[in-house]
Amino acid sequence: MWSVPLLALAVPVVACVDPEKDYNDYVDRTADAHAPPPMSLDSGIETGPLYAPDAGFMTNLLFMSCLTGNAEGDPSKASSSVVTVTYAPKSGGGGTITFGNQALVTGASSLENVSGMYYQASPANAPVAPDGTATVTWQNTMIPGNANPVTMMDLVFSSTSLALHVESETQMCGNFSGNLIQPLQTLVTGPCVLRLLPSATSPPPTLTLSDFHCP
Numbered sequence: 001m002w003s004v005p006l007l008a009l010a011v012p013v014v015a016c017v018d019p020e021k022d023y024n025d026y027v028d029r030t031a032d033a034h035a036p037p038p039m040s041l042d043s044g045i046e047t048g049p050l051y052a053p054d055a056g057f058m059t060n061l062l063f064m065s066c067l068t069g070n071a072e073g074d075p076s077k078a079s080s081s082v083v084t085v086t087y088a089p090k091s092g093g094g095g096t097i098t099f100g101n102q103a104l105v106t107g108a109s110s111l112e113n114v115s116g117m118y119y120q121a122s123p124a125n126a127p128v129a130p131d132g133t134a135t136v137t138w139q140n141t142m143i144p145g146n147a148n149p150v151t152m153m154d155l156v157f158s159s160t161s162l163a164l165h166v167e168s169e170t171q172m173c174g175n176f177s178g179n180l181i182q183p184l185q186t187l188v189t190g191p192c193v194l195r196l197l198p199s200a201t202s203p204p205p206t207l208t209l210s211d212f213h214c215p
Helices: 019-029
Strands: 057-066 079-089 095-104 114-120 126-128 133-143 155-166 171-182 186-196
Touching: 057 171, 095 133, 095 155, 114 133, 126 133
Parallel strands: none
Antiparallel strands: 057 079, 057 186, 079 095, 095 114, 095 126, 133 155, 155 171, 171 186
């Protein structure tokens, strides 16, 4: 889903004659790790009832970080991207959202340090339910190796989706699912955190494991 989405597979990179074989051997040994990491939702953060924002916002630029099971619960191995979001409320609750993203390089100092293509999600003006939930999807996306903090390999997805909860113009969350096809075939899933930063030159926030949940 994107230059995105997205998601680093937690595979140690070592000097070797055949890195692809080592990569596949690791995946075989850690098959159970493809599930999202076990997390406690008792993080001291009250999520409250779900609802959509009452007010709209135009083309907000957000930082997004997604943590998959292969990151082994380590937020420093999460894949990050820059997201553009437009939300329009509707009378009676809910609204529509337009969503797109582009990968951030590993160790980015600001939202300007992007890599790869910008991917617009489908559908445009996706419906948002009164409880603030919406789903957007992508087809044929890639996370460049310099945006993969674990293996530094390109990650190619045939399709991806993000089940969003639009909490406010400054904060959202989501649950990511992607069909990875290179360098191996597997389903990649995990929670995502989205935060509005003061400006595009602001440094990305430091996240902890308790931040990665939705809702």
